[in-house]
Amino acid sequence: MIVKIAVDAMGGDNSPAVEVxxxxxxxxxxxxxxVLVGDTAKIQAELEKYQTRDLKIEIxxxxxxxxxxxxxxxxxxKKKDSSIRVAFNLVQQGxxxxxxxxxxxxxxxxxxxxxxxxxxxxxRPAIGTxxxxxxxxxxxxxxxxxxxxxxxxxxxxxxxxxxxxxxLLGKPHPRVGLLSNGEEEKKGNDLTRETHQxxxxxxxxxxxxxxxxxxxxxAVDVVVCDxxxxxxxxxxxEGLAVAIGTMLKQEIESRFLAKLGFLxxxxxFSAFKKRINPAEYGGAPLLxxxxxxIVCHGSSDPVAISIAIRQAGEYAKVRFEEKLATLL
Amino acid sequence: MIVKIAVDAMGGDNSPAVEVxxxxxxxxxxxxxxVLVGDTAKIQAELEKYQTRDLKIEIxxxxxxxxxxxxxxxxxxKKKDSSIRVAFNLVQQGxxxxxxxxxxxxxxxxxxxxxxxxxxxxxRPAIGTxxxxxxxxxxxxxxxxxxxxxxxxxxxxxxxxxxxxxxLLGKPHPRVGLLSNGEEEKKGNDLTRETHQxxxxxxxxxxxxxxxxxxxxxAVDVVVCDxxxxxxxxxxxEGLAVAIGTMLKQEIESRFLAKLGFLxxxxxFSAFKKRINPAEYGGAPLLxxxxxxIVCHGSSDPVAISIAIRQAGEYAKVRFEEKLATLL
Numbered sequence: 149m150i151v152k153i154a155v156d157a158m159g160g161d162n163s164p165a166v167e168v169x170x171x172x173x174x175x176x177x178x179x180x181x182x183v184l185v186g187d188t189a190k191i192q193a194e195l196e197k198y199q200t201r202d203l204k205i206e207i208x209x210x211x212x213x214x215x216x217x218x219x220x221x222x223x224x225x226k227k228k229d230s231s232i233r234v235a236f237n238l239v240q241q242g243x244x245x246x247x248x249x250x251x252x253x254x255x256x257x258x259x260x261x262x263x264x265x266x267x268x269x270x271x272r273p274a275i276g277t278x279x280x281x282x283x284x285x286x287x288x289x290x291x292x293x294x295x296x297x298x299x300x301x302x303x304x305x306x307x308x309x310x311x312x313x314x315x316l317l318g319k320p321h322p323r324v325g326l327l328s329n330g331e332e333e334k335k336g337n338d339l340t341r342e343t344h345q346x347x348x349x350x351x352x353x354x355x356x357x358x359x360x361x362x363x364x365x366x367a368v369d370v371v372v373c374d375x376x377x378x379x380x381x382x383x384x385x386e387g388l389a390v391a392i393g394t395m396l397k398q399e400i401e402s403r404f405l406a407k408l409g410f411l412x413x414x415x416x417f418s419a420f421k422k423r424i425n426p427a428e429y430g431g432a433p434l435l436x437x438x439x440x441x442i443v444c445h446g447s448s449d450p451v452a453i454s455i456a457i458r459q460a461g462e463y464a465k466v467r468f469e470e471k472l473a474t475l476l
Numbered sequence: 477m478i479v480k481i482a483v484d485a486m487g488g489d490n491s492p493a494v495e496v497x498x499x500x501x502x503x504x505x506x507x508x509x510x511v512l513v514g515d516t517a518k519i520q521a522e523l524e525k526y527q528t529r530d531l532k533i534e535i536x537x538x539x540x541x542x543x544x545x546x547x548x549x550x551x552x553x554k555k556k557d558s559s560i561r562v563a564f565n566l567v568q569q570g571x572x573x574x575x576x577x578x579x580x581x582x583x584x585x586x587x588x589x590x591x592x593x594x595x596x597x598x599x600r601p602a603i604g605t606x607x608x609x610x611x612x613x614x615x616x617x618x619x620x621x622x623x624x625x626x627x628x629x630x631x632x633x634x635x636x637x638x639x640x641x642x643x644l645l646g647k648p649h650p651r652v653g654l655l656s657n658g659e660e661e662k663k664g665n666d667l668t669r670e671t672h673q674x675x676x677x678x679x680x681x682x683x684x685x686x687x688x689x690x691x692x693x694x695a696v697d698v699v700v701c702d703x704x705x706x707x708x709x710x711x712x713x714e715g716l717a718v719a720i721g722t723m724l725k726q727e728i729e730s731r732f733l734a735k736l737g738f739l740x741x742x743x744x745f746s747a748f749k750k751r752i753n754p755a756e757y758g759g760a761p762l763l764x765x766x767x768x769x770i771v772c773h774g775s776s777d778p779v780a781i782s783i784a785i786r787q788a789g790e791y792a793k794v795r796f797e798e799k800l801a802t803l804l
């Protein structure tokens with residue numbers, strides 16, 4: 149099976165330089181096949197910086213770009229030749245197997261849904277993301293636009309998250325937790341209490357309610373929540389990590405001995421930074437659409453893009469959609 | 477005005493040793509007056525470790541203790557002589573001006589409401605908490621039991637948070653933000669969109685939607701959310717801070733040079749740890765009940781308790797309830 153990845157070359161904060169560099173790296177290191185989608189001239193100019201003769205990289209033109217502040221519906225209605233949309237068209241036409249984009253996540257999800265449709269039985273597609281924990285990583289979903297959810301939505305998020313972790317991370321019977329404000333059954337809000345009953349009756353390896361702290365201690369493999377809470381969780385984490393880094397730097401830089409000590413510790417700090425960098429754990433998969441898509445952070449570097457391209461290839465190979473359909 | 481603080485000596489993880497030590501420190505350093513409420517014999521045994529002759533510390537007996545896993549309603553119904561309840565009784569009788577407890581926060585709120593009642597016009601009392609940010613601190617509320625909120629509840633939380641920050645932290649016109657999944661008006665869920673309209677029409681210095689990252693960057697002074705989201709935010713933050721600390725420690729300890737460097741940097745790490753310790757910013761005030769209460773973390777140390785005792789005294793002096801009543 150040949151797996152070709154359509155990479156939206158225009159959506160990120162540093163496009164198309166980062167996407168082109170990432171694609172070149174993925175093709176060199178893992179022999180991936182990539183179609184770079186976007187402004188041909190700009191992509192061509194970046195590609196010329198690399199030796200690409202033996203690599204399977206092509207360009208597919210798209211004349212428009214969706215901005216980070218475009219609404220998903222505007223992106224769909226007004227930018228029919230956007231790089232995101234055209235990338236999904238390539239999947240729909242059978243030219244590519246998956247899409248990778250560092251663009252506007254709402255627009256990526258909307259375009260994927262519009263062009264490829266939902267998996268039959270799925271009420272709301274979701275976006276999953278991976279956060280580092282003390283042992284390896286935790287998948288959290290939904291990180292997408294599903295801000296007002298019903299219990300049946302969260303229930304399906306749990307099924308999709310578990311299936312992804314089992315098939316893509318190779319963990320049998322992933323431990324699933326429902327995010328709540330306490331571990332006891334009587335805790336939670338109306339939504340979690342209803343969802344809890346559905347999950348208890350499911351075939352999943354459901355451990356019950358988990359708390360915010362369990363995202364980072366490795367207690368479960370999958371954490372389920374609505375997209376509003378998921379967004380808060382992610383942004384709070386990013387903000388706190390930055391604040392901790394800044395404050396520690398300030399304290400070290402204000403002391404001569406500490407600055408000296410830091411020189412000795414530099415390697416440890418680099419290893420640590422790499423370990424807590426979510427991009428090391430791959431991009432965020434779209435779940436529940438009839439096709440494969442991976443969303444990268446807008447500020448992704450080439451390494452993050454290359455990891456996401458490889459991940460998209462693996463995601464395309466596991467026949468996720470068929471497996472999901474049989475579970476529903 | 478004499479301000480005497482009723483300290484629940486039995487509720488925390490290391491009671492009554494920590495509460496007694498904290499009370500002694502508060503009385504010595506700031507001349508506070510304290511009534512320690514709980515098991516007289518145990519409190520007496522701890523008190524004998526200190527020189528207390530010139531301090532204004534007394535003991536008031538209470539025969540029962542509310543555990544961390546007791547439900548608030550069980551605590552109210554079955555433990556009428558609990559140290560938490562008796563402490564609030566002392567406020568109700570005019571013997572004390574405020575309560576400090578490191579116990580079960582749900583039971584503290586329920587006891588405060590039951591014994592002292594709500595401020596007229598307040599639909600749901602809330603618990604606020606303080607988190608360190610790059611400049612100073614951010615107040616986040618609700619951290620209490622209000623998991624399913626209406627817009628009118630969040631609106632009142634905003635008023636109470638703003639009033640607290642203005643009067644207790646001395647910041648005029650506190651900047652208030654409503655926690656959402658994006659800054660644009662079209663973001664948010666049903667609850668935040670309705671609350672946003674109420675806040676826009678209010679007299680508050682309301683800056684609109686803020687994101688999770690704004691809790692730690694100092695963009696606003698007060699962040700408003702429901703108790704479910706507030707709990708997730710707090711627990712995610714605690715969990716991430718612990719995970720970051722553990723991972724950094726692991727990376728440093730696995731390298732000889734880094735270990736050496738750490739010795740030089742130790743002072744900076746201590747200063748940093750103190751700076752991100754929420755206890756340094758005081759306990760969590762109860763807001764909207766007819767009286768003053770401060771909730772401390774169950775694992776508080778004596779310094780945290782002493783800071784909370786001083787804070788409770790200041791809170792009791794500003795006539796918060798009267799000011800709140802005029803705003804409603």
